[in-house]
Structure formats: C-alpha cells, structure tokens
Amino acid sequence: MNASVARNGDVSFWYAQMGGTPGYRPPLPGDRSVDVCIIGAGYTGLWTAYYLKTLQPDLSVAVVEREFAGFGASGRNGGWLTGGFSWSREKYLAAGGTREGVIAMGHALRGTVAEVMRVAEIEGISADILPTDGLTVACTPAQLERMRETYEEEIAWGTPKTRIEMIGGSEMRARIKVKDAVGALVTHGVARVQPAKLVRGLAAAVERLGVQIWEQTAVTGMEKGRVHTNRGTVTAPVIVRATEGFTPGLPGQSRKILPLNSAIVVTEPVPETVWQQIGWNGYELLGDASHTYSYAQRTADNRIAMGGRGVPYRFGSKTDVRGQTQDATIDKLQGILRRLLPEAAGLKLAHGWCGVLGVPRDWCASVGFDRQSGMAWAGGYVGLGVSTSNLSGQTLADLILGRDTGLVTLPWVNRKVREWEPEPFRWLGVHGMYQLYYRADAQEARSGGVRTSALAKLANKITGR
Known part of the structure; x- marks a missing residue:
C-alpha cells in the first residue's frame, strides 16, 4: 500500500504540477440569453466554442460548467495526442457509412495532431507538446500477432505506411527497454501533451475571443431553447451537450454514456542513471498489447506517468470523487510499471488519481446536431478524447453554422446509438x-x-x- 501517494485535492498530478487546482470563475449571474449554450468546459465544449467564434466572431457563445474548466477527463488524462481510430469501422459501415467515408474520417482524425499544435502556437498555449512516436509493445507471441492484425487492418483502411510500422523486439528495447518485448507497433505523427495545461490554455483562448465561461453552475434540466441551472436559465436556440463521461449526471441522460474509470500514477523525478538504463530518449507514448491495457508517457519534468484500469465502473454510472482512487488501484499500476520497466522498480510514486472516459453502447464515438430541436452533442471517445474532441469541435461548428464541408458528411455524424441497459x-x-x-x-x-x-x-x- 502506498499511503504517502497524494491522491486528492488537486484532482490530478497535472494540476499539482501547475501549482494546484485553479480558482473558480464566477457562476452564471442569473437568467441570460445567447446564440449557443455549451454544457461542459472540457476539450469538446471549448474546441466547439473556439471554432464557432473564429468562424463567426459576432456569435454569442457561453459555456456552463458545474466545476471548473478542465475538471473532468480533459485535465486528468494520459496526455496522448494521437489522432487515432480505435473504434469499429464495420459498425460505422453498418450504420450507413461508406468505406470512403470511414477512410476520410481516419484522415481527418490524423490531422487533429497538427491542428492542436497549430492552435496552441498561435494562441500561446504552453502545454509541453512534443511531437513523437507511439509504441504499442508486445511482450508475448499472442500480443505480437494482435499487433500485426491491427497493422494490417490499418493499412487495409487507408492508413499510410508512413504513419505506422512494425518493429522487432531488439529495436523496441533499444528505444525503451521494456522487459520481454518481442516487438511493437509504431505510430508516427503523434504528440505528448500536458493535458491540464492544454485545457486551461484553451479556456483562456476562448475567453479572449469573447466566450463567457460560467463555472460553479450545475445544469438541472434541458428543453428546447433552454438550459436550466442552479444559478438561473440560459435561453439559446442552440444547446451543445459536451459532457462525455459526466453525461449520466444530466437529467434524462443516465443511460446515454457509460462512465468507464481509468487511473494514473506518476513517479518521482527519475534519476539520470535510471534513464540511462531504460532509454526512452524519444519521449515516446508507450502502451502495451495486453487485454487490460496500460498507457504511459515520459513527462516534461522527467517522471513516468503510468495509467490503466482501476475499478472499471461504479454502480449506477456514478463518477469518482474529485479524482480520488483506491490503494489497490495504485498498487496495481505500480505493479504494471515494475513488470514493464524493472529498472524503474525502485521509484517512489508521487501522485495517483482517476477519471472517467465516455463509452457509448456500441463503443464508437459520434457527433451530431438536430436543427429542429437545436440540440447538438459529441462524445463517446472511449479514451481517445484529446485528439477526437478537436475534430468534434470543428465538426459541431460546421454543423451549427450550416457550413457545407467534408466534415459534416463523415460517418460518425448524426449516428443513432441505443442506450445502455438498466x-x-x-x-x-x-x-x-x-x-x-x-x-x-x-x-x-x-x-x-x-x-x-x-x-x-x-x-x-x-x-x-
């Protein structure tokens, strides 16, 4: 048991690294009217606000947030900006999509990595973004075969060979000395990011564009043209639900999205002597090919952040308590770290926390807008939210503004997904x-x-x- 590991107060290490959780912006000051009201000040809501205001500056846009901007998964995730596509392509086809459309969706997703970096640069968002590779390591023949199948599927669906490749065990261990590595799938064109810095910087950027962010404002009900909160009512012809894993907490939404828990631990700063043993000089994103899956990054201040599943789901779609996680989960993640990187076994853990990611019933992300009701939504990223939320924001802006672009015809737009079982x-x-x-x-x-x-x-x- 790691009793000394910080596990609450700052929601995640990323905020502790920034000096602690931020103070609150003012809440909604009574009844207000805007053109677009966005529920949720995470990546999805903020990217939507950003593109709406850059495309139509005279639009009045407001974001209502129960806690503070970046409180949820946007400020707690593993910092993987990948542009990946890990959902079932066949399910998009079954819902009426075309092969060409699915391929175009993959291309659009890959483009989000460069797009996030572009916006971060022009808006002065310093989020420790570092272009690198993603390494999914296989430590058994069965895992290696699964990686080969993934590679072949990606190529068959139009992923360029310049984007992905397979490498052998010796080459993998030369990059990161993972115990028992027999090979890896390499994904080029990804980036490491400090997620809380990114979401807080994005919130500041949309405020500069004239977007109002009302924090400490809990939504108590929604209907056409109105968002009811504990602070007043926002009247808006367009309402965007951008709440991802926190969606079940909204009235009438309890079975739309399943909040799946994921937890992360961060080590103390790693001594140079340990880095010399394990490598990791390219700061690659590191995942493994086990069924339970883990994910890691080498942080900008030279720690190891290791994530994976803790208690996967809380009864009744309940979310965590401000990022607190269990001793057993912390011990399990430390065990994964020691299994993959034995040279790091002696490192102390500095922080542990958890968060929720959104899972729809068919495990496939979607985005949409019903012009008749004025309701828009996006989410169900199943762990790929850092990059996918950017494409959501671009797409929602085009849908709301009636722009006839290639994004509004992609197969994830306006999909109908059945609810989860009671x-x-x-x-x-x-x-x-x-x-x-x-x-x-x-x-x-x-x-x-x-x-x-x-x-x-x-x-x-x-x-x-």
Whole structure:
C-alpha cells in the first residue's frame, strides 16, 4: 500500500504540477440569453466554442460548467495526442457509412495532431507538446500477432505506411527497454501533451475571443431553447451537450454514456542513471498489447506517468470523487510499471488519481446536431478524447453554422446509438468483461502467450465492444 501517494485535492498530478487546482470563475449571474449554450468546459465544449467564434466572431457563445474548466477527463488524462481510430469501422459501415467515408474520417482524425499544435502556437498555449512516436509493445507471441492484425487492418483502411510500422523486439528495447518485448507497433505523427495545461490554455483562448465561461453552475434540466441551472436559465436556440463521461449526471441522460474509470500514477523525478538504463530518449507514448491495457508517457519534468484500469465502473454510472482512487488501484499500476520497466522498480510514486472516459453502447464515438430541436452533442471517445474532441469541435461548428464541408458528411455524424441497459445489467456486463480480460491475460501468461485467449473474445462479445 502506498499511503504517502497524494491522491486528492488537486484532482490530478497535472494540476499539482501547475501549482494546484485553479480558482473558480464566477457562476452564471442569473437568467441570460445567447446564440449557443455549451454544457461542459472540457476539450469538446471549448474546441466547439473556439471554432464557432473564429468562424463567426459576432456569435454569442457561453459555456456552463458545474466545476471548473478542465475538471473532468480533459485535465486528468494520459496526455496522448494521437489522432487515432480505435473504434469499429464495420459498425460505422453498418450504420450507413461508406468505406470512403470511414477512410476520410481516419484522415481527418490524423490531422487533429497538427491542428492542436497549430492552435496552441498561435494562441500561446504552453502545454509541453512534443511531437513523437507511439509504441504499442508486445511482450508475448499472442500480443505480437494482435499487433500485426491491427497493422494490417490499418493499412487495409487507408492508413499510410508512413504513419505506422512494425518493429522487432531488439529495436523496441533499444528505444525503451521494456522487459520481454518481442516487438511493437509504431505510430508516427503523434504528440505528448500536458493535458491540464492544454485545457486551461484553451479556456483562456476562448475567453479572449469573447466566450463567457460560467463555472460553479450545475445544469438541472434541458428543453428546447433552454438550459436550466442552479444559478438561473440560459435561453439559446442552440444547446451543445459536451459532457462525455459526466453525461449520466444530466437529467434524462443516465443511460446515454457509460462512465468507464481509468487511473494514473506518476513517479518521482527519475534519476539520470535510471534513464540511462531504460532509454526512452524519444519521449515516446508507450502502451502495451495486453487485454487490460496500460498507457504511459515520459513527462516534461522527467517522471513516468503510468495509467490503466482501476475499478472499471461504479454502480449506477456514478463518477469518482474529485479524482480520488483506491490503494489497490495504485498498487496495481505500480505493479504494471515494475513488470514493464524493472529498472524503474525502485521509484517512489508521487501522485495517483482517476477519471472517467465516455463509452457509448456500441463503443464508437459520434457527433451530431438536430436543427429542429437545436440540440447538438459529441462524445463517446472511449479514451481517445484529446485528439477526437478537436475534430468534434470543428465538426459541431460546421454543423451549427450550416457550413457545407467534408466534415459534416463523415460517418460518425448524426449516428443513432441505443442506450445502455438498466442496472444491474450494465454493472454486471462491464465488470464481467474486465474480469474476463484479467483472466485472459493471466491465461496467456501461464501458457507462454502463444495464442490469444478465447476469454478475451468472450468479453468483447458480452458488451458488444
């Protein structure tokens, strides 16, 4: 147990690194009217506000936020800016999309990495953004085979060979000395980011454009043209729901999105002698190919941030308590760190926290706008929100403003997704899925990892992943 690990107060290490959680902006000062009211001051809401105001500066845009800008996943995530596409392409086709449209969506997503960096530069947002590669390491033959299948699927769906490649174990260990690495999938054109710096910088940028951000303002109800809050009512012909994993907390939205928990620990600054042993000189994003999955980055101040699943889901779609996580989760993540990087085993942990990511019933992201009701939405990123939220913001702005662009015809636009099952079925399904993933990893480890466990396939089938 790591009793000395900071686990509350600052929501995440990223805020502690910035001197602590920010103070609050003023709340909604009574009833107001605007052209567009956005619910949620995370990446999705702020990017939407940014593009709306840059495309039409005279538009009045306001954001209402229950806590503070960047309180949720936008200020707590692993800092992976990837432009990745990890959802089921076949599901987009089944919903009426075309192969060309899915390929175009992948191209648009890849473009978000450069777009976020462009906006950060012109807006003076200092977020420790560093272009690098992503490495998904395989430590068993079964994991390596899964990575090859992923590579082949990406190529078949139009991902350029300049974007991804497979490397062998020795080359992988030369970049980062991961124990037992037998190969890796390399994704070029990604970036590391300090997520809280990015979201806070973006909030300041939209304020400079004239967007009002009302914090400490909880939404109590929504109807056509009106957002009711504990501070007053906002009247707006267009309302944008940009609440991702916190969506179930809104009235009438309890089964729209499932809030899946993810947790992260950060080490103390790593001594140079340890870096010399493990490498990581390229500051690559590091993930593994296990079924339970972990993700990591080397931070700008030379720590290791390691993330993965803790308690995956809380009954009734409840979210965490201001980022607090459990001792067992911290111990589990430290165990993953020691397994992958034994040379880092002696490092102390400085901070641990958790957050929620949004999962729709079909595990595929969507964005949309119903002009008749004036309601717009985006989310369901399933862990790819840093980059995908940028494309959401661009797309929502085009939809709301009636712009006839290629973005508004992409296959994730205006998809209809059924709701999650009522409790206790969704709790049983999600926890059953992760128990099977854990057992699948253990089974593969016992058998030498020669082939993928059938338990993982069963887990995906249970929840429709």
